[in-house]
Amino acid sequence: MTQNEQKLTDALERLQRAEDPAQVEAIRIEALGKQGWLSALMKTLGSMSPEERTREAPRIQEMRATIASAIDERKAALEAAALERRLQTERLDLTLPASDGPRGTVHPVSQVMDELAEIFADLGFAVATGPEIEDDWHNFTALNMAETHPARAMHDTFYFPDEGAGKRMLLRTHTSPVQIRSMMQNGAPIRIIAPGRVYRSDSDATHTPMFHQVEGLVIDRGIHLGHLKWTLETFLKAFFERDDIVLRLRPSYFPFTEPSVEVDVGYSHQSGRRVVGGSGDAEGHDWMELLGSGMVNRRVLEFAGVDPDEYQGFAFGVGVDRLAMLKYGMNDLRAFFDGDNRWLQHYGFSAFDQPTLSAGVGARP
Ligand code: DAH
DSSP, X not given: OOHHHHHHHHHHHHHHHOOSHHHHHHHHHHHHSTTOHHHHHHHHGGXXXXXXXXXXXXXXXXXXXXXXXXXXHHHHHXXXXXXXXXXXXXXXXXXXXXXXXXXXXXXXXXXXXXHHHHHHHHTTOEEOOOOSEEOHHHHTGGGTOOTTOGGGGGGOOOBOOOOXXXXXXXXXXSSTHHHHHHHHHHOSXXXXXXXXXXXXXXXXXXXXXXXEEEXXXXXXXXXXXXXXXXHHHHHHHHHHTOSOBOEEEEEEEETTEEEEEEEEEEEEEETTEEEEOBOTTSTTEEEEEEEEEEEEOHHHHHHTTOOTTTOEEEEEEEEHHHHHHHHHOOOOGGGGXXXXXXXXXXXXXXTTSOOXXXXXXXXXX
C-alpha cells in the first residue's frame, strides 16, 4: 500500500469514529483543504509526463471522490443524529391546556342588578335609566317635595354651584326621578325598574355617600295595592330563591305616594347572620324593614303629565347593596366600595356562569 493509500484508509477510519461535525471538518481540511495532502497530490499531476498523468489521474480522482463522499455521508449522519436528539428532548406538547391566568370577578352589586333585571323581565318590566346629575325639579319638586318640604332634609345631597336664578344641579338622592322621566317620555301604561347609583352626604358603618337603589313603577288602569303586594312578594321569592318569604306592610309616609307603605320581611338569626324567610312573628324570628313603596300620588302623575283620573299606579324603592348583603352574607357596607381585591375574589361572581338564579319567576307554579 502506498503512503497515500495509507493516509486515505486512515482518514476513512477516523471519519467513521468522528462524533461531531468539528472533527469531520478537521479531517476534510487535512485532506482537501488548500494545504491538504490530497490537494497537494492533485497538484503533482501538473508536473507529470502525459503517460504518468493518464495512469495516476484516475486513481487520485478516485481517492478524492472516496474521501469527499465519506465526509458528506458522515456529516449527514451526524446532522440526522443531532436532529433526532433535538426531536426527542425538545418536545412541545400542544395538547396541554393553557394555564389559567388571574381573573376578575363580577361585583355583587352588578350581580344583584343583573338578577333584578332578570326577575322583573319575567314579570314584563323594562329597565329604565336616568342621569346621576339631576335637577331639583325631577329629584324633588315633581315628586311632590316642594322647596320648603321638610322631607328634603332627609335627602341632604351634594349640590353643584348655583347656575343663577336659584337653579343648581345636584347628585340625585334616589332613583325616584326616573319615575318622572319615564312617565314624561313614554306616558302610560308603564312597567319599569330603574337600578342605579344615588348619593347622600352620609358616611358611617351602614351609610356610604354613594349607594345603589332600584326603583319600580307600574302605571295602568285599575292598578291597586294588591298588585303592589303580589309584585313585591313574587320578586322577593325569586330573588331570595325561597317560597317562605313573609311580608308585612306598614302604613308610612312618602310625599310621592298616597297611601304609602313600608314593607318589612320576616327573618331569623342563623349563626350571627340574618336569614330572610318565615314570619317575623314566629319564634326566634323578627321583622326587618326592607323597602318603601305605595300608590303613586296623584300630584306626581299630574307633574309627569299622566291623567290621574284615568291611570293609577304603584312605586317602590329598595337598596340594592342591602339586598346583596342579605342574600350573600356580607356585613360591612363600606367594603363594597373599597376595591380590595381579596374581598372581590371572595364575594365576587364568575362572569362565565351566569345566570345564577336557579329558577326564574316563570318557572314557579
Ligand atoms: N325614594 C325613596 C328613598 O330613597 C324610596 C321610595 C319610597 C321609593 C317609596 C318609592 C316609593 O318609589 O314609592 O328613600
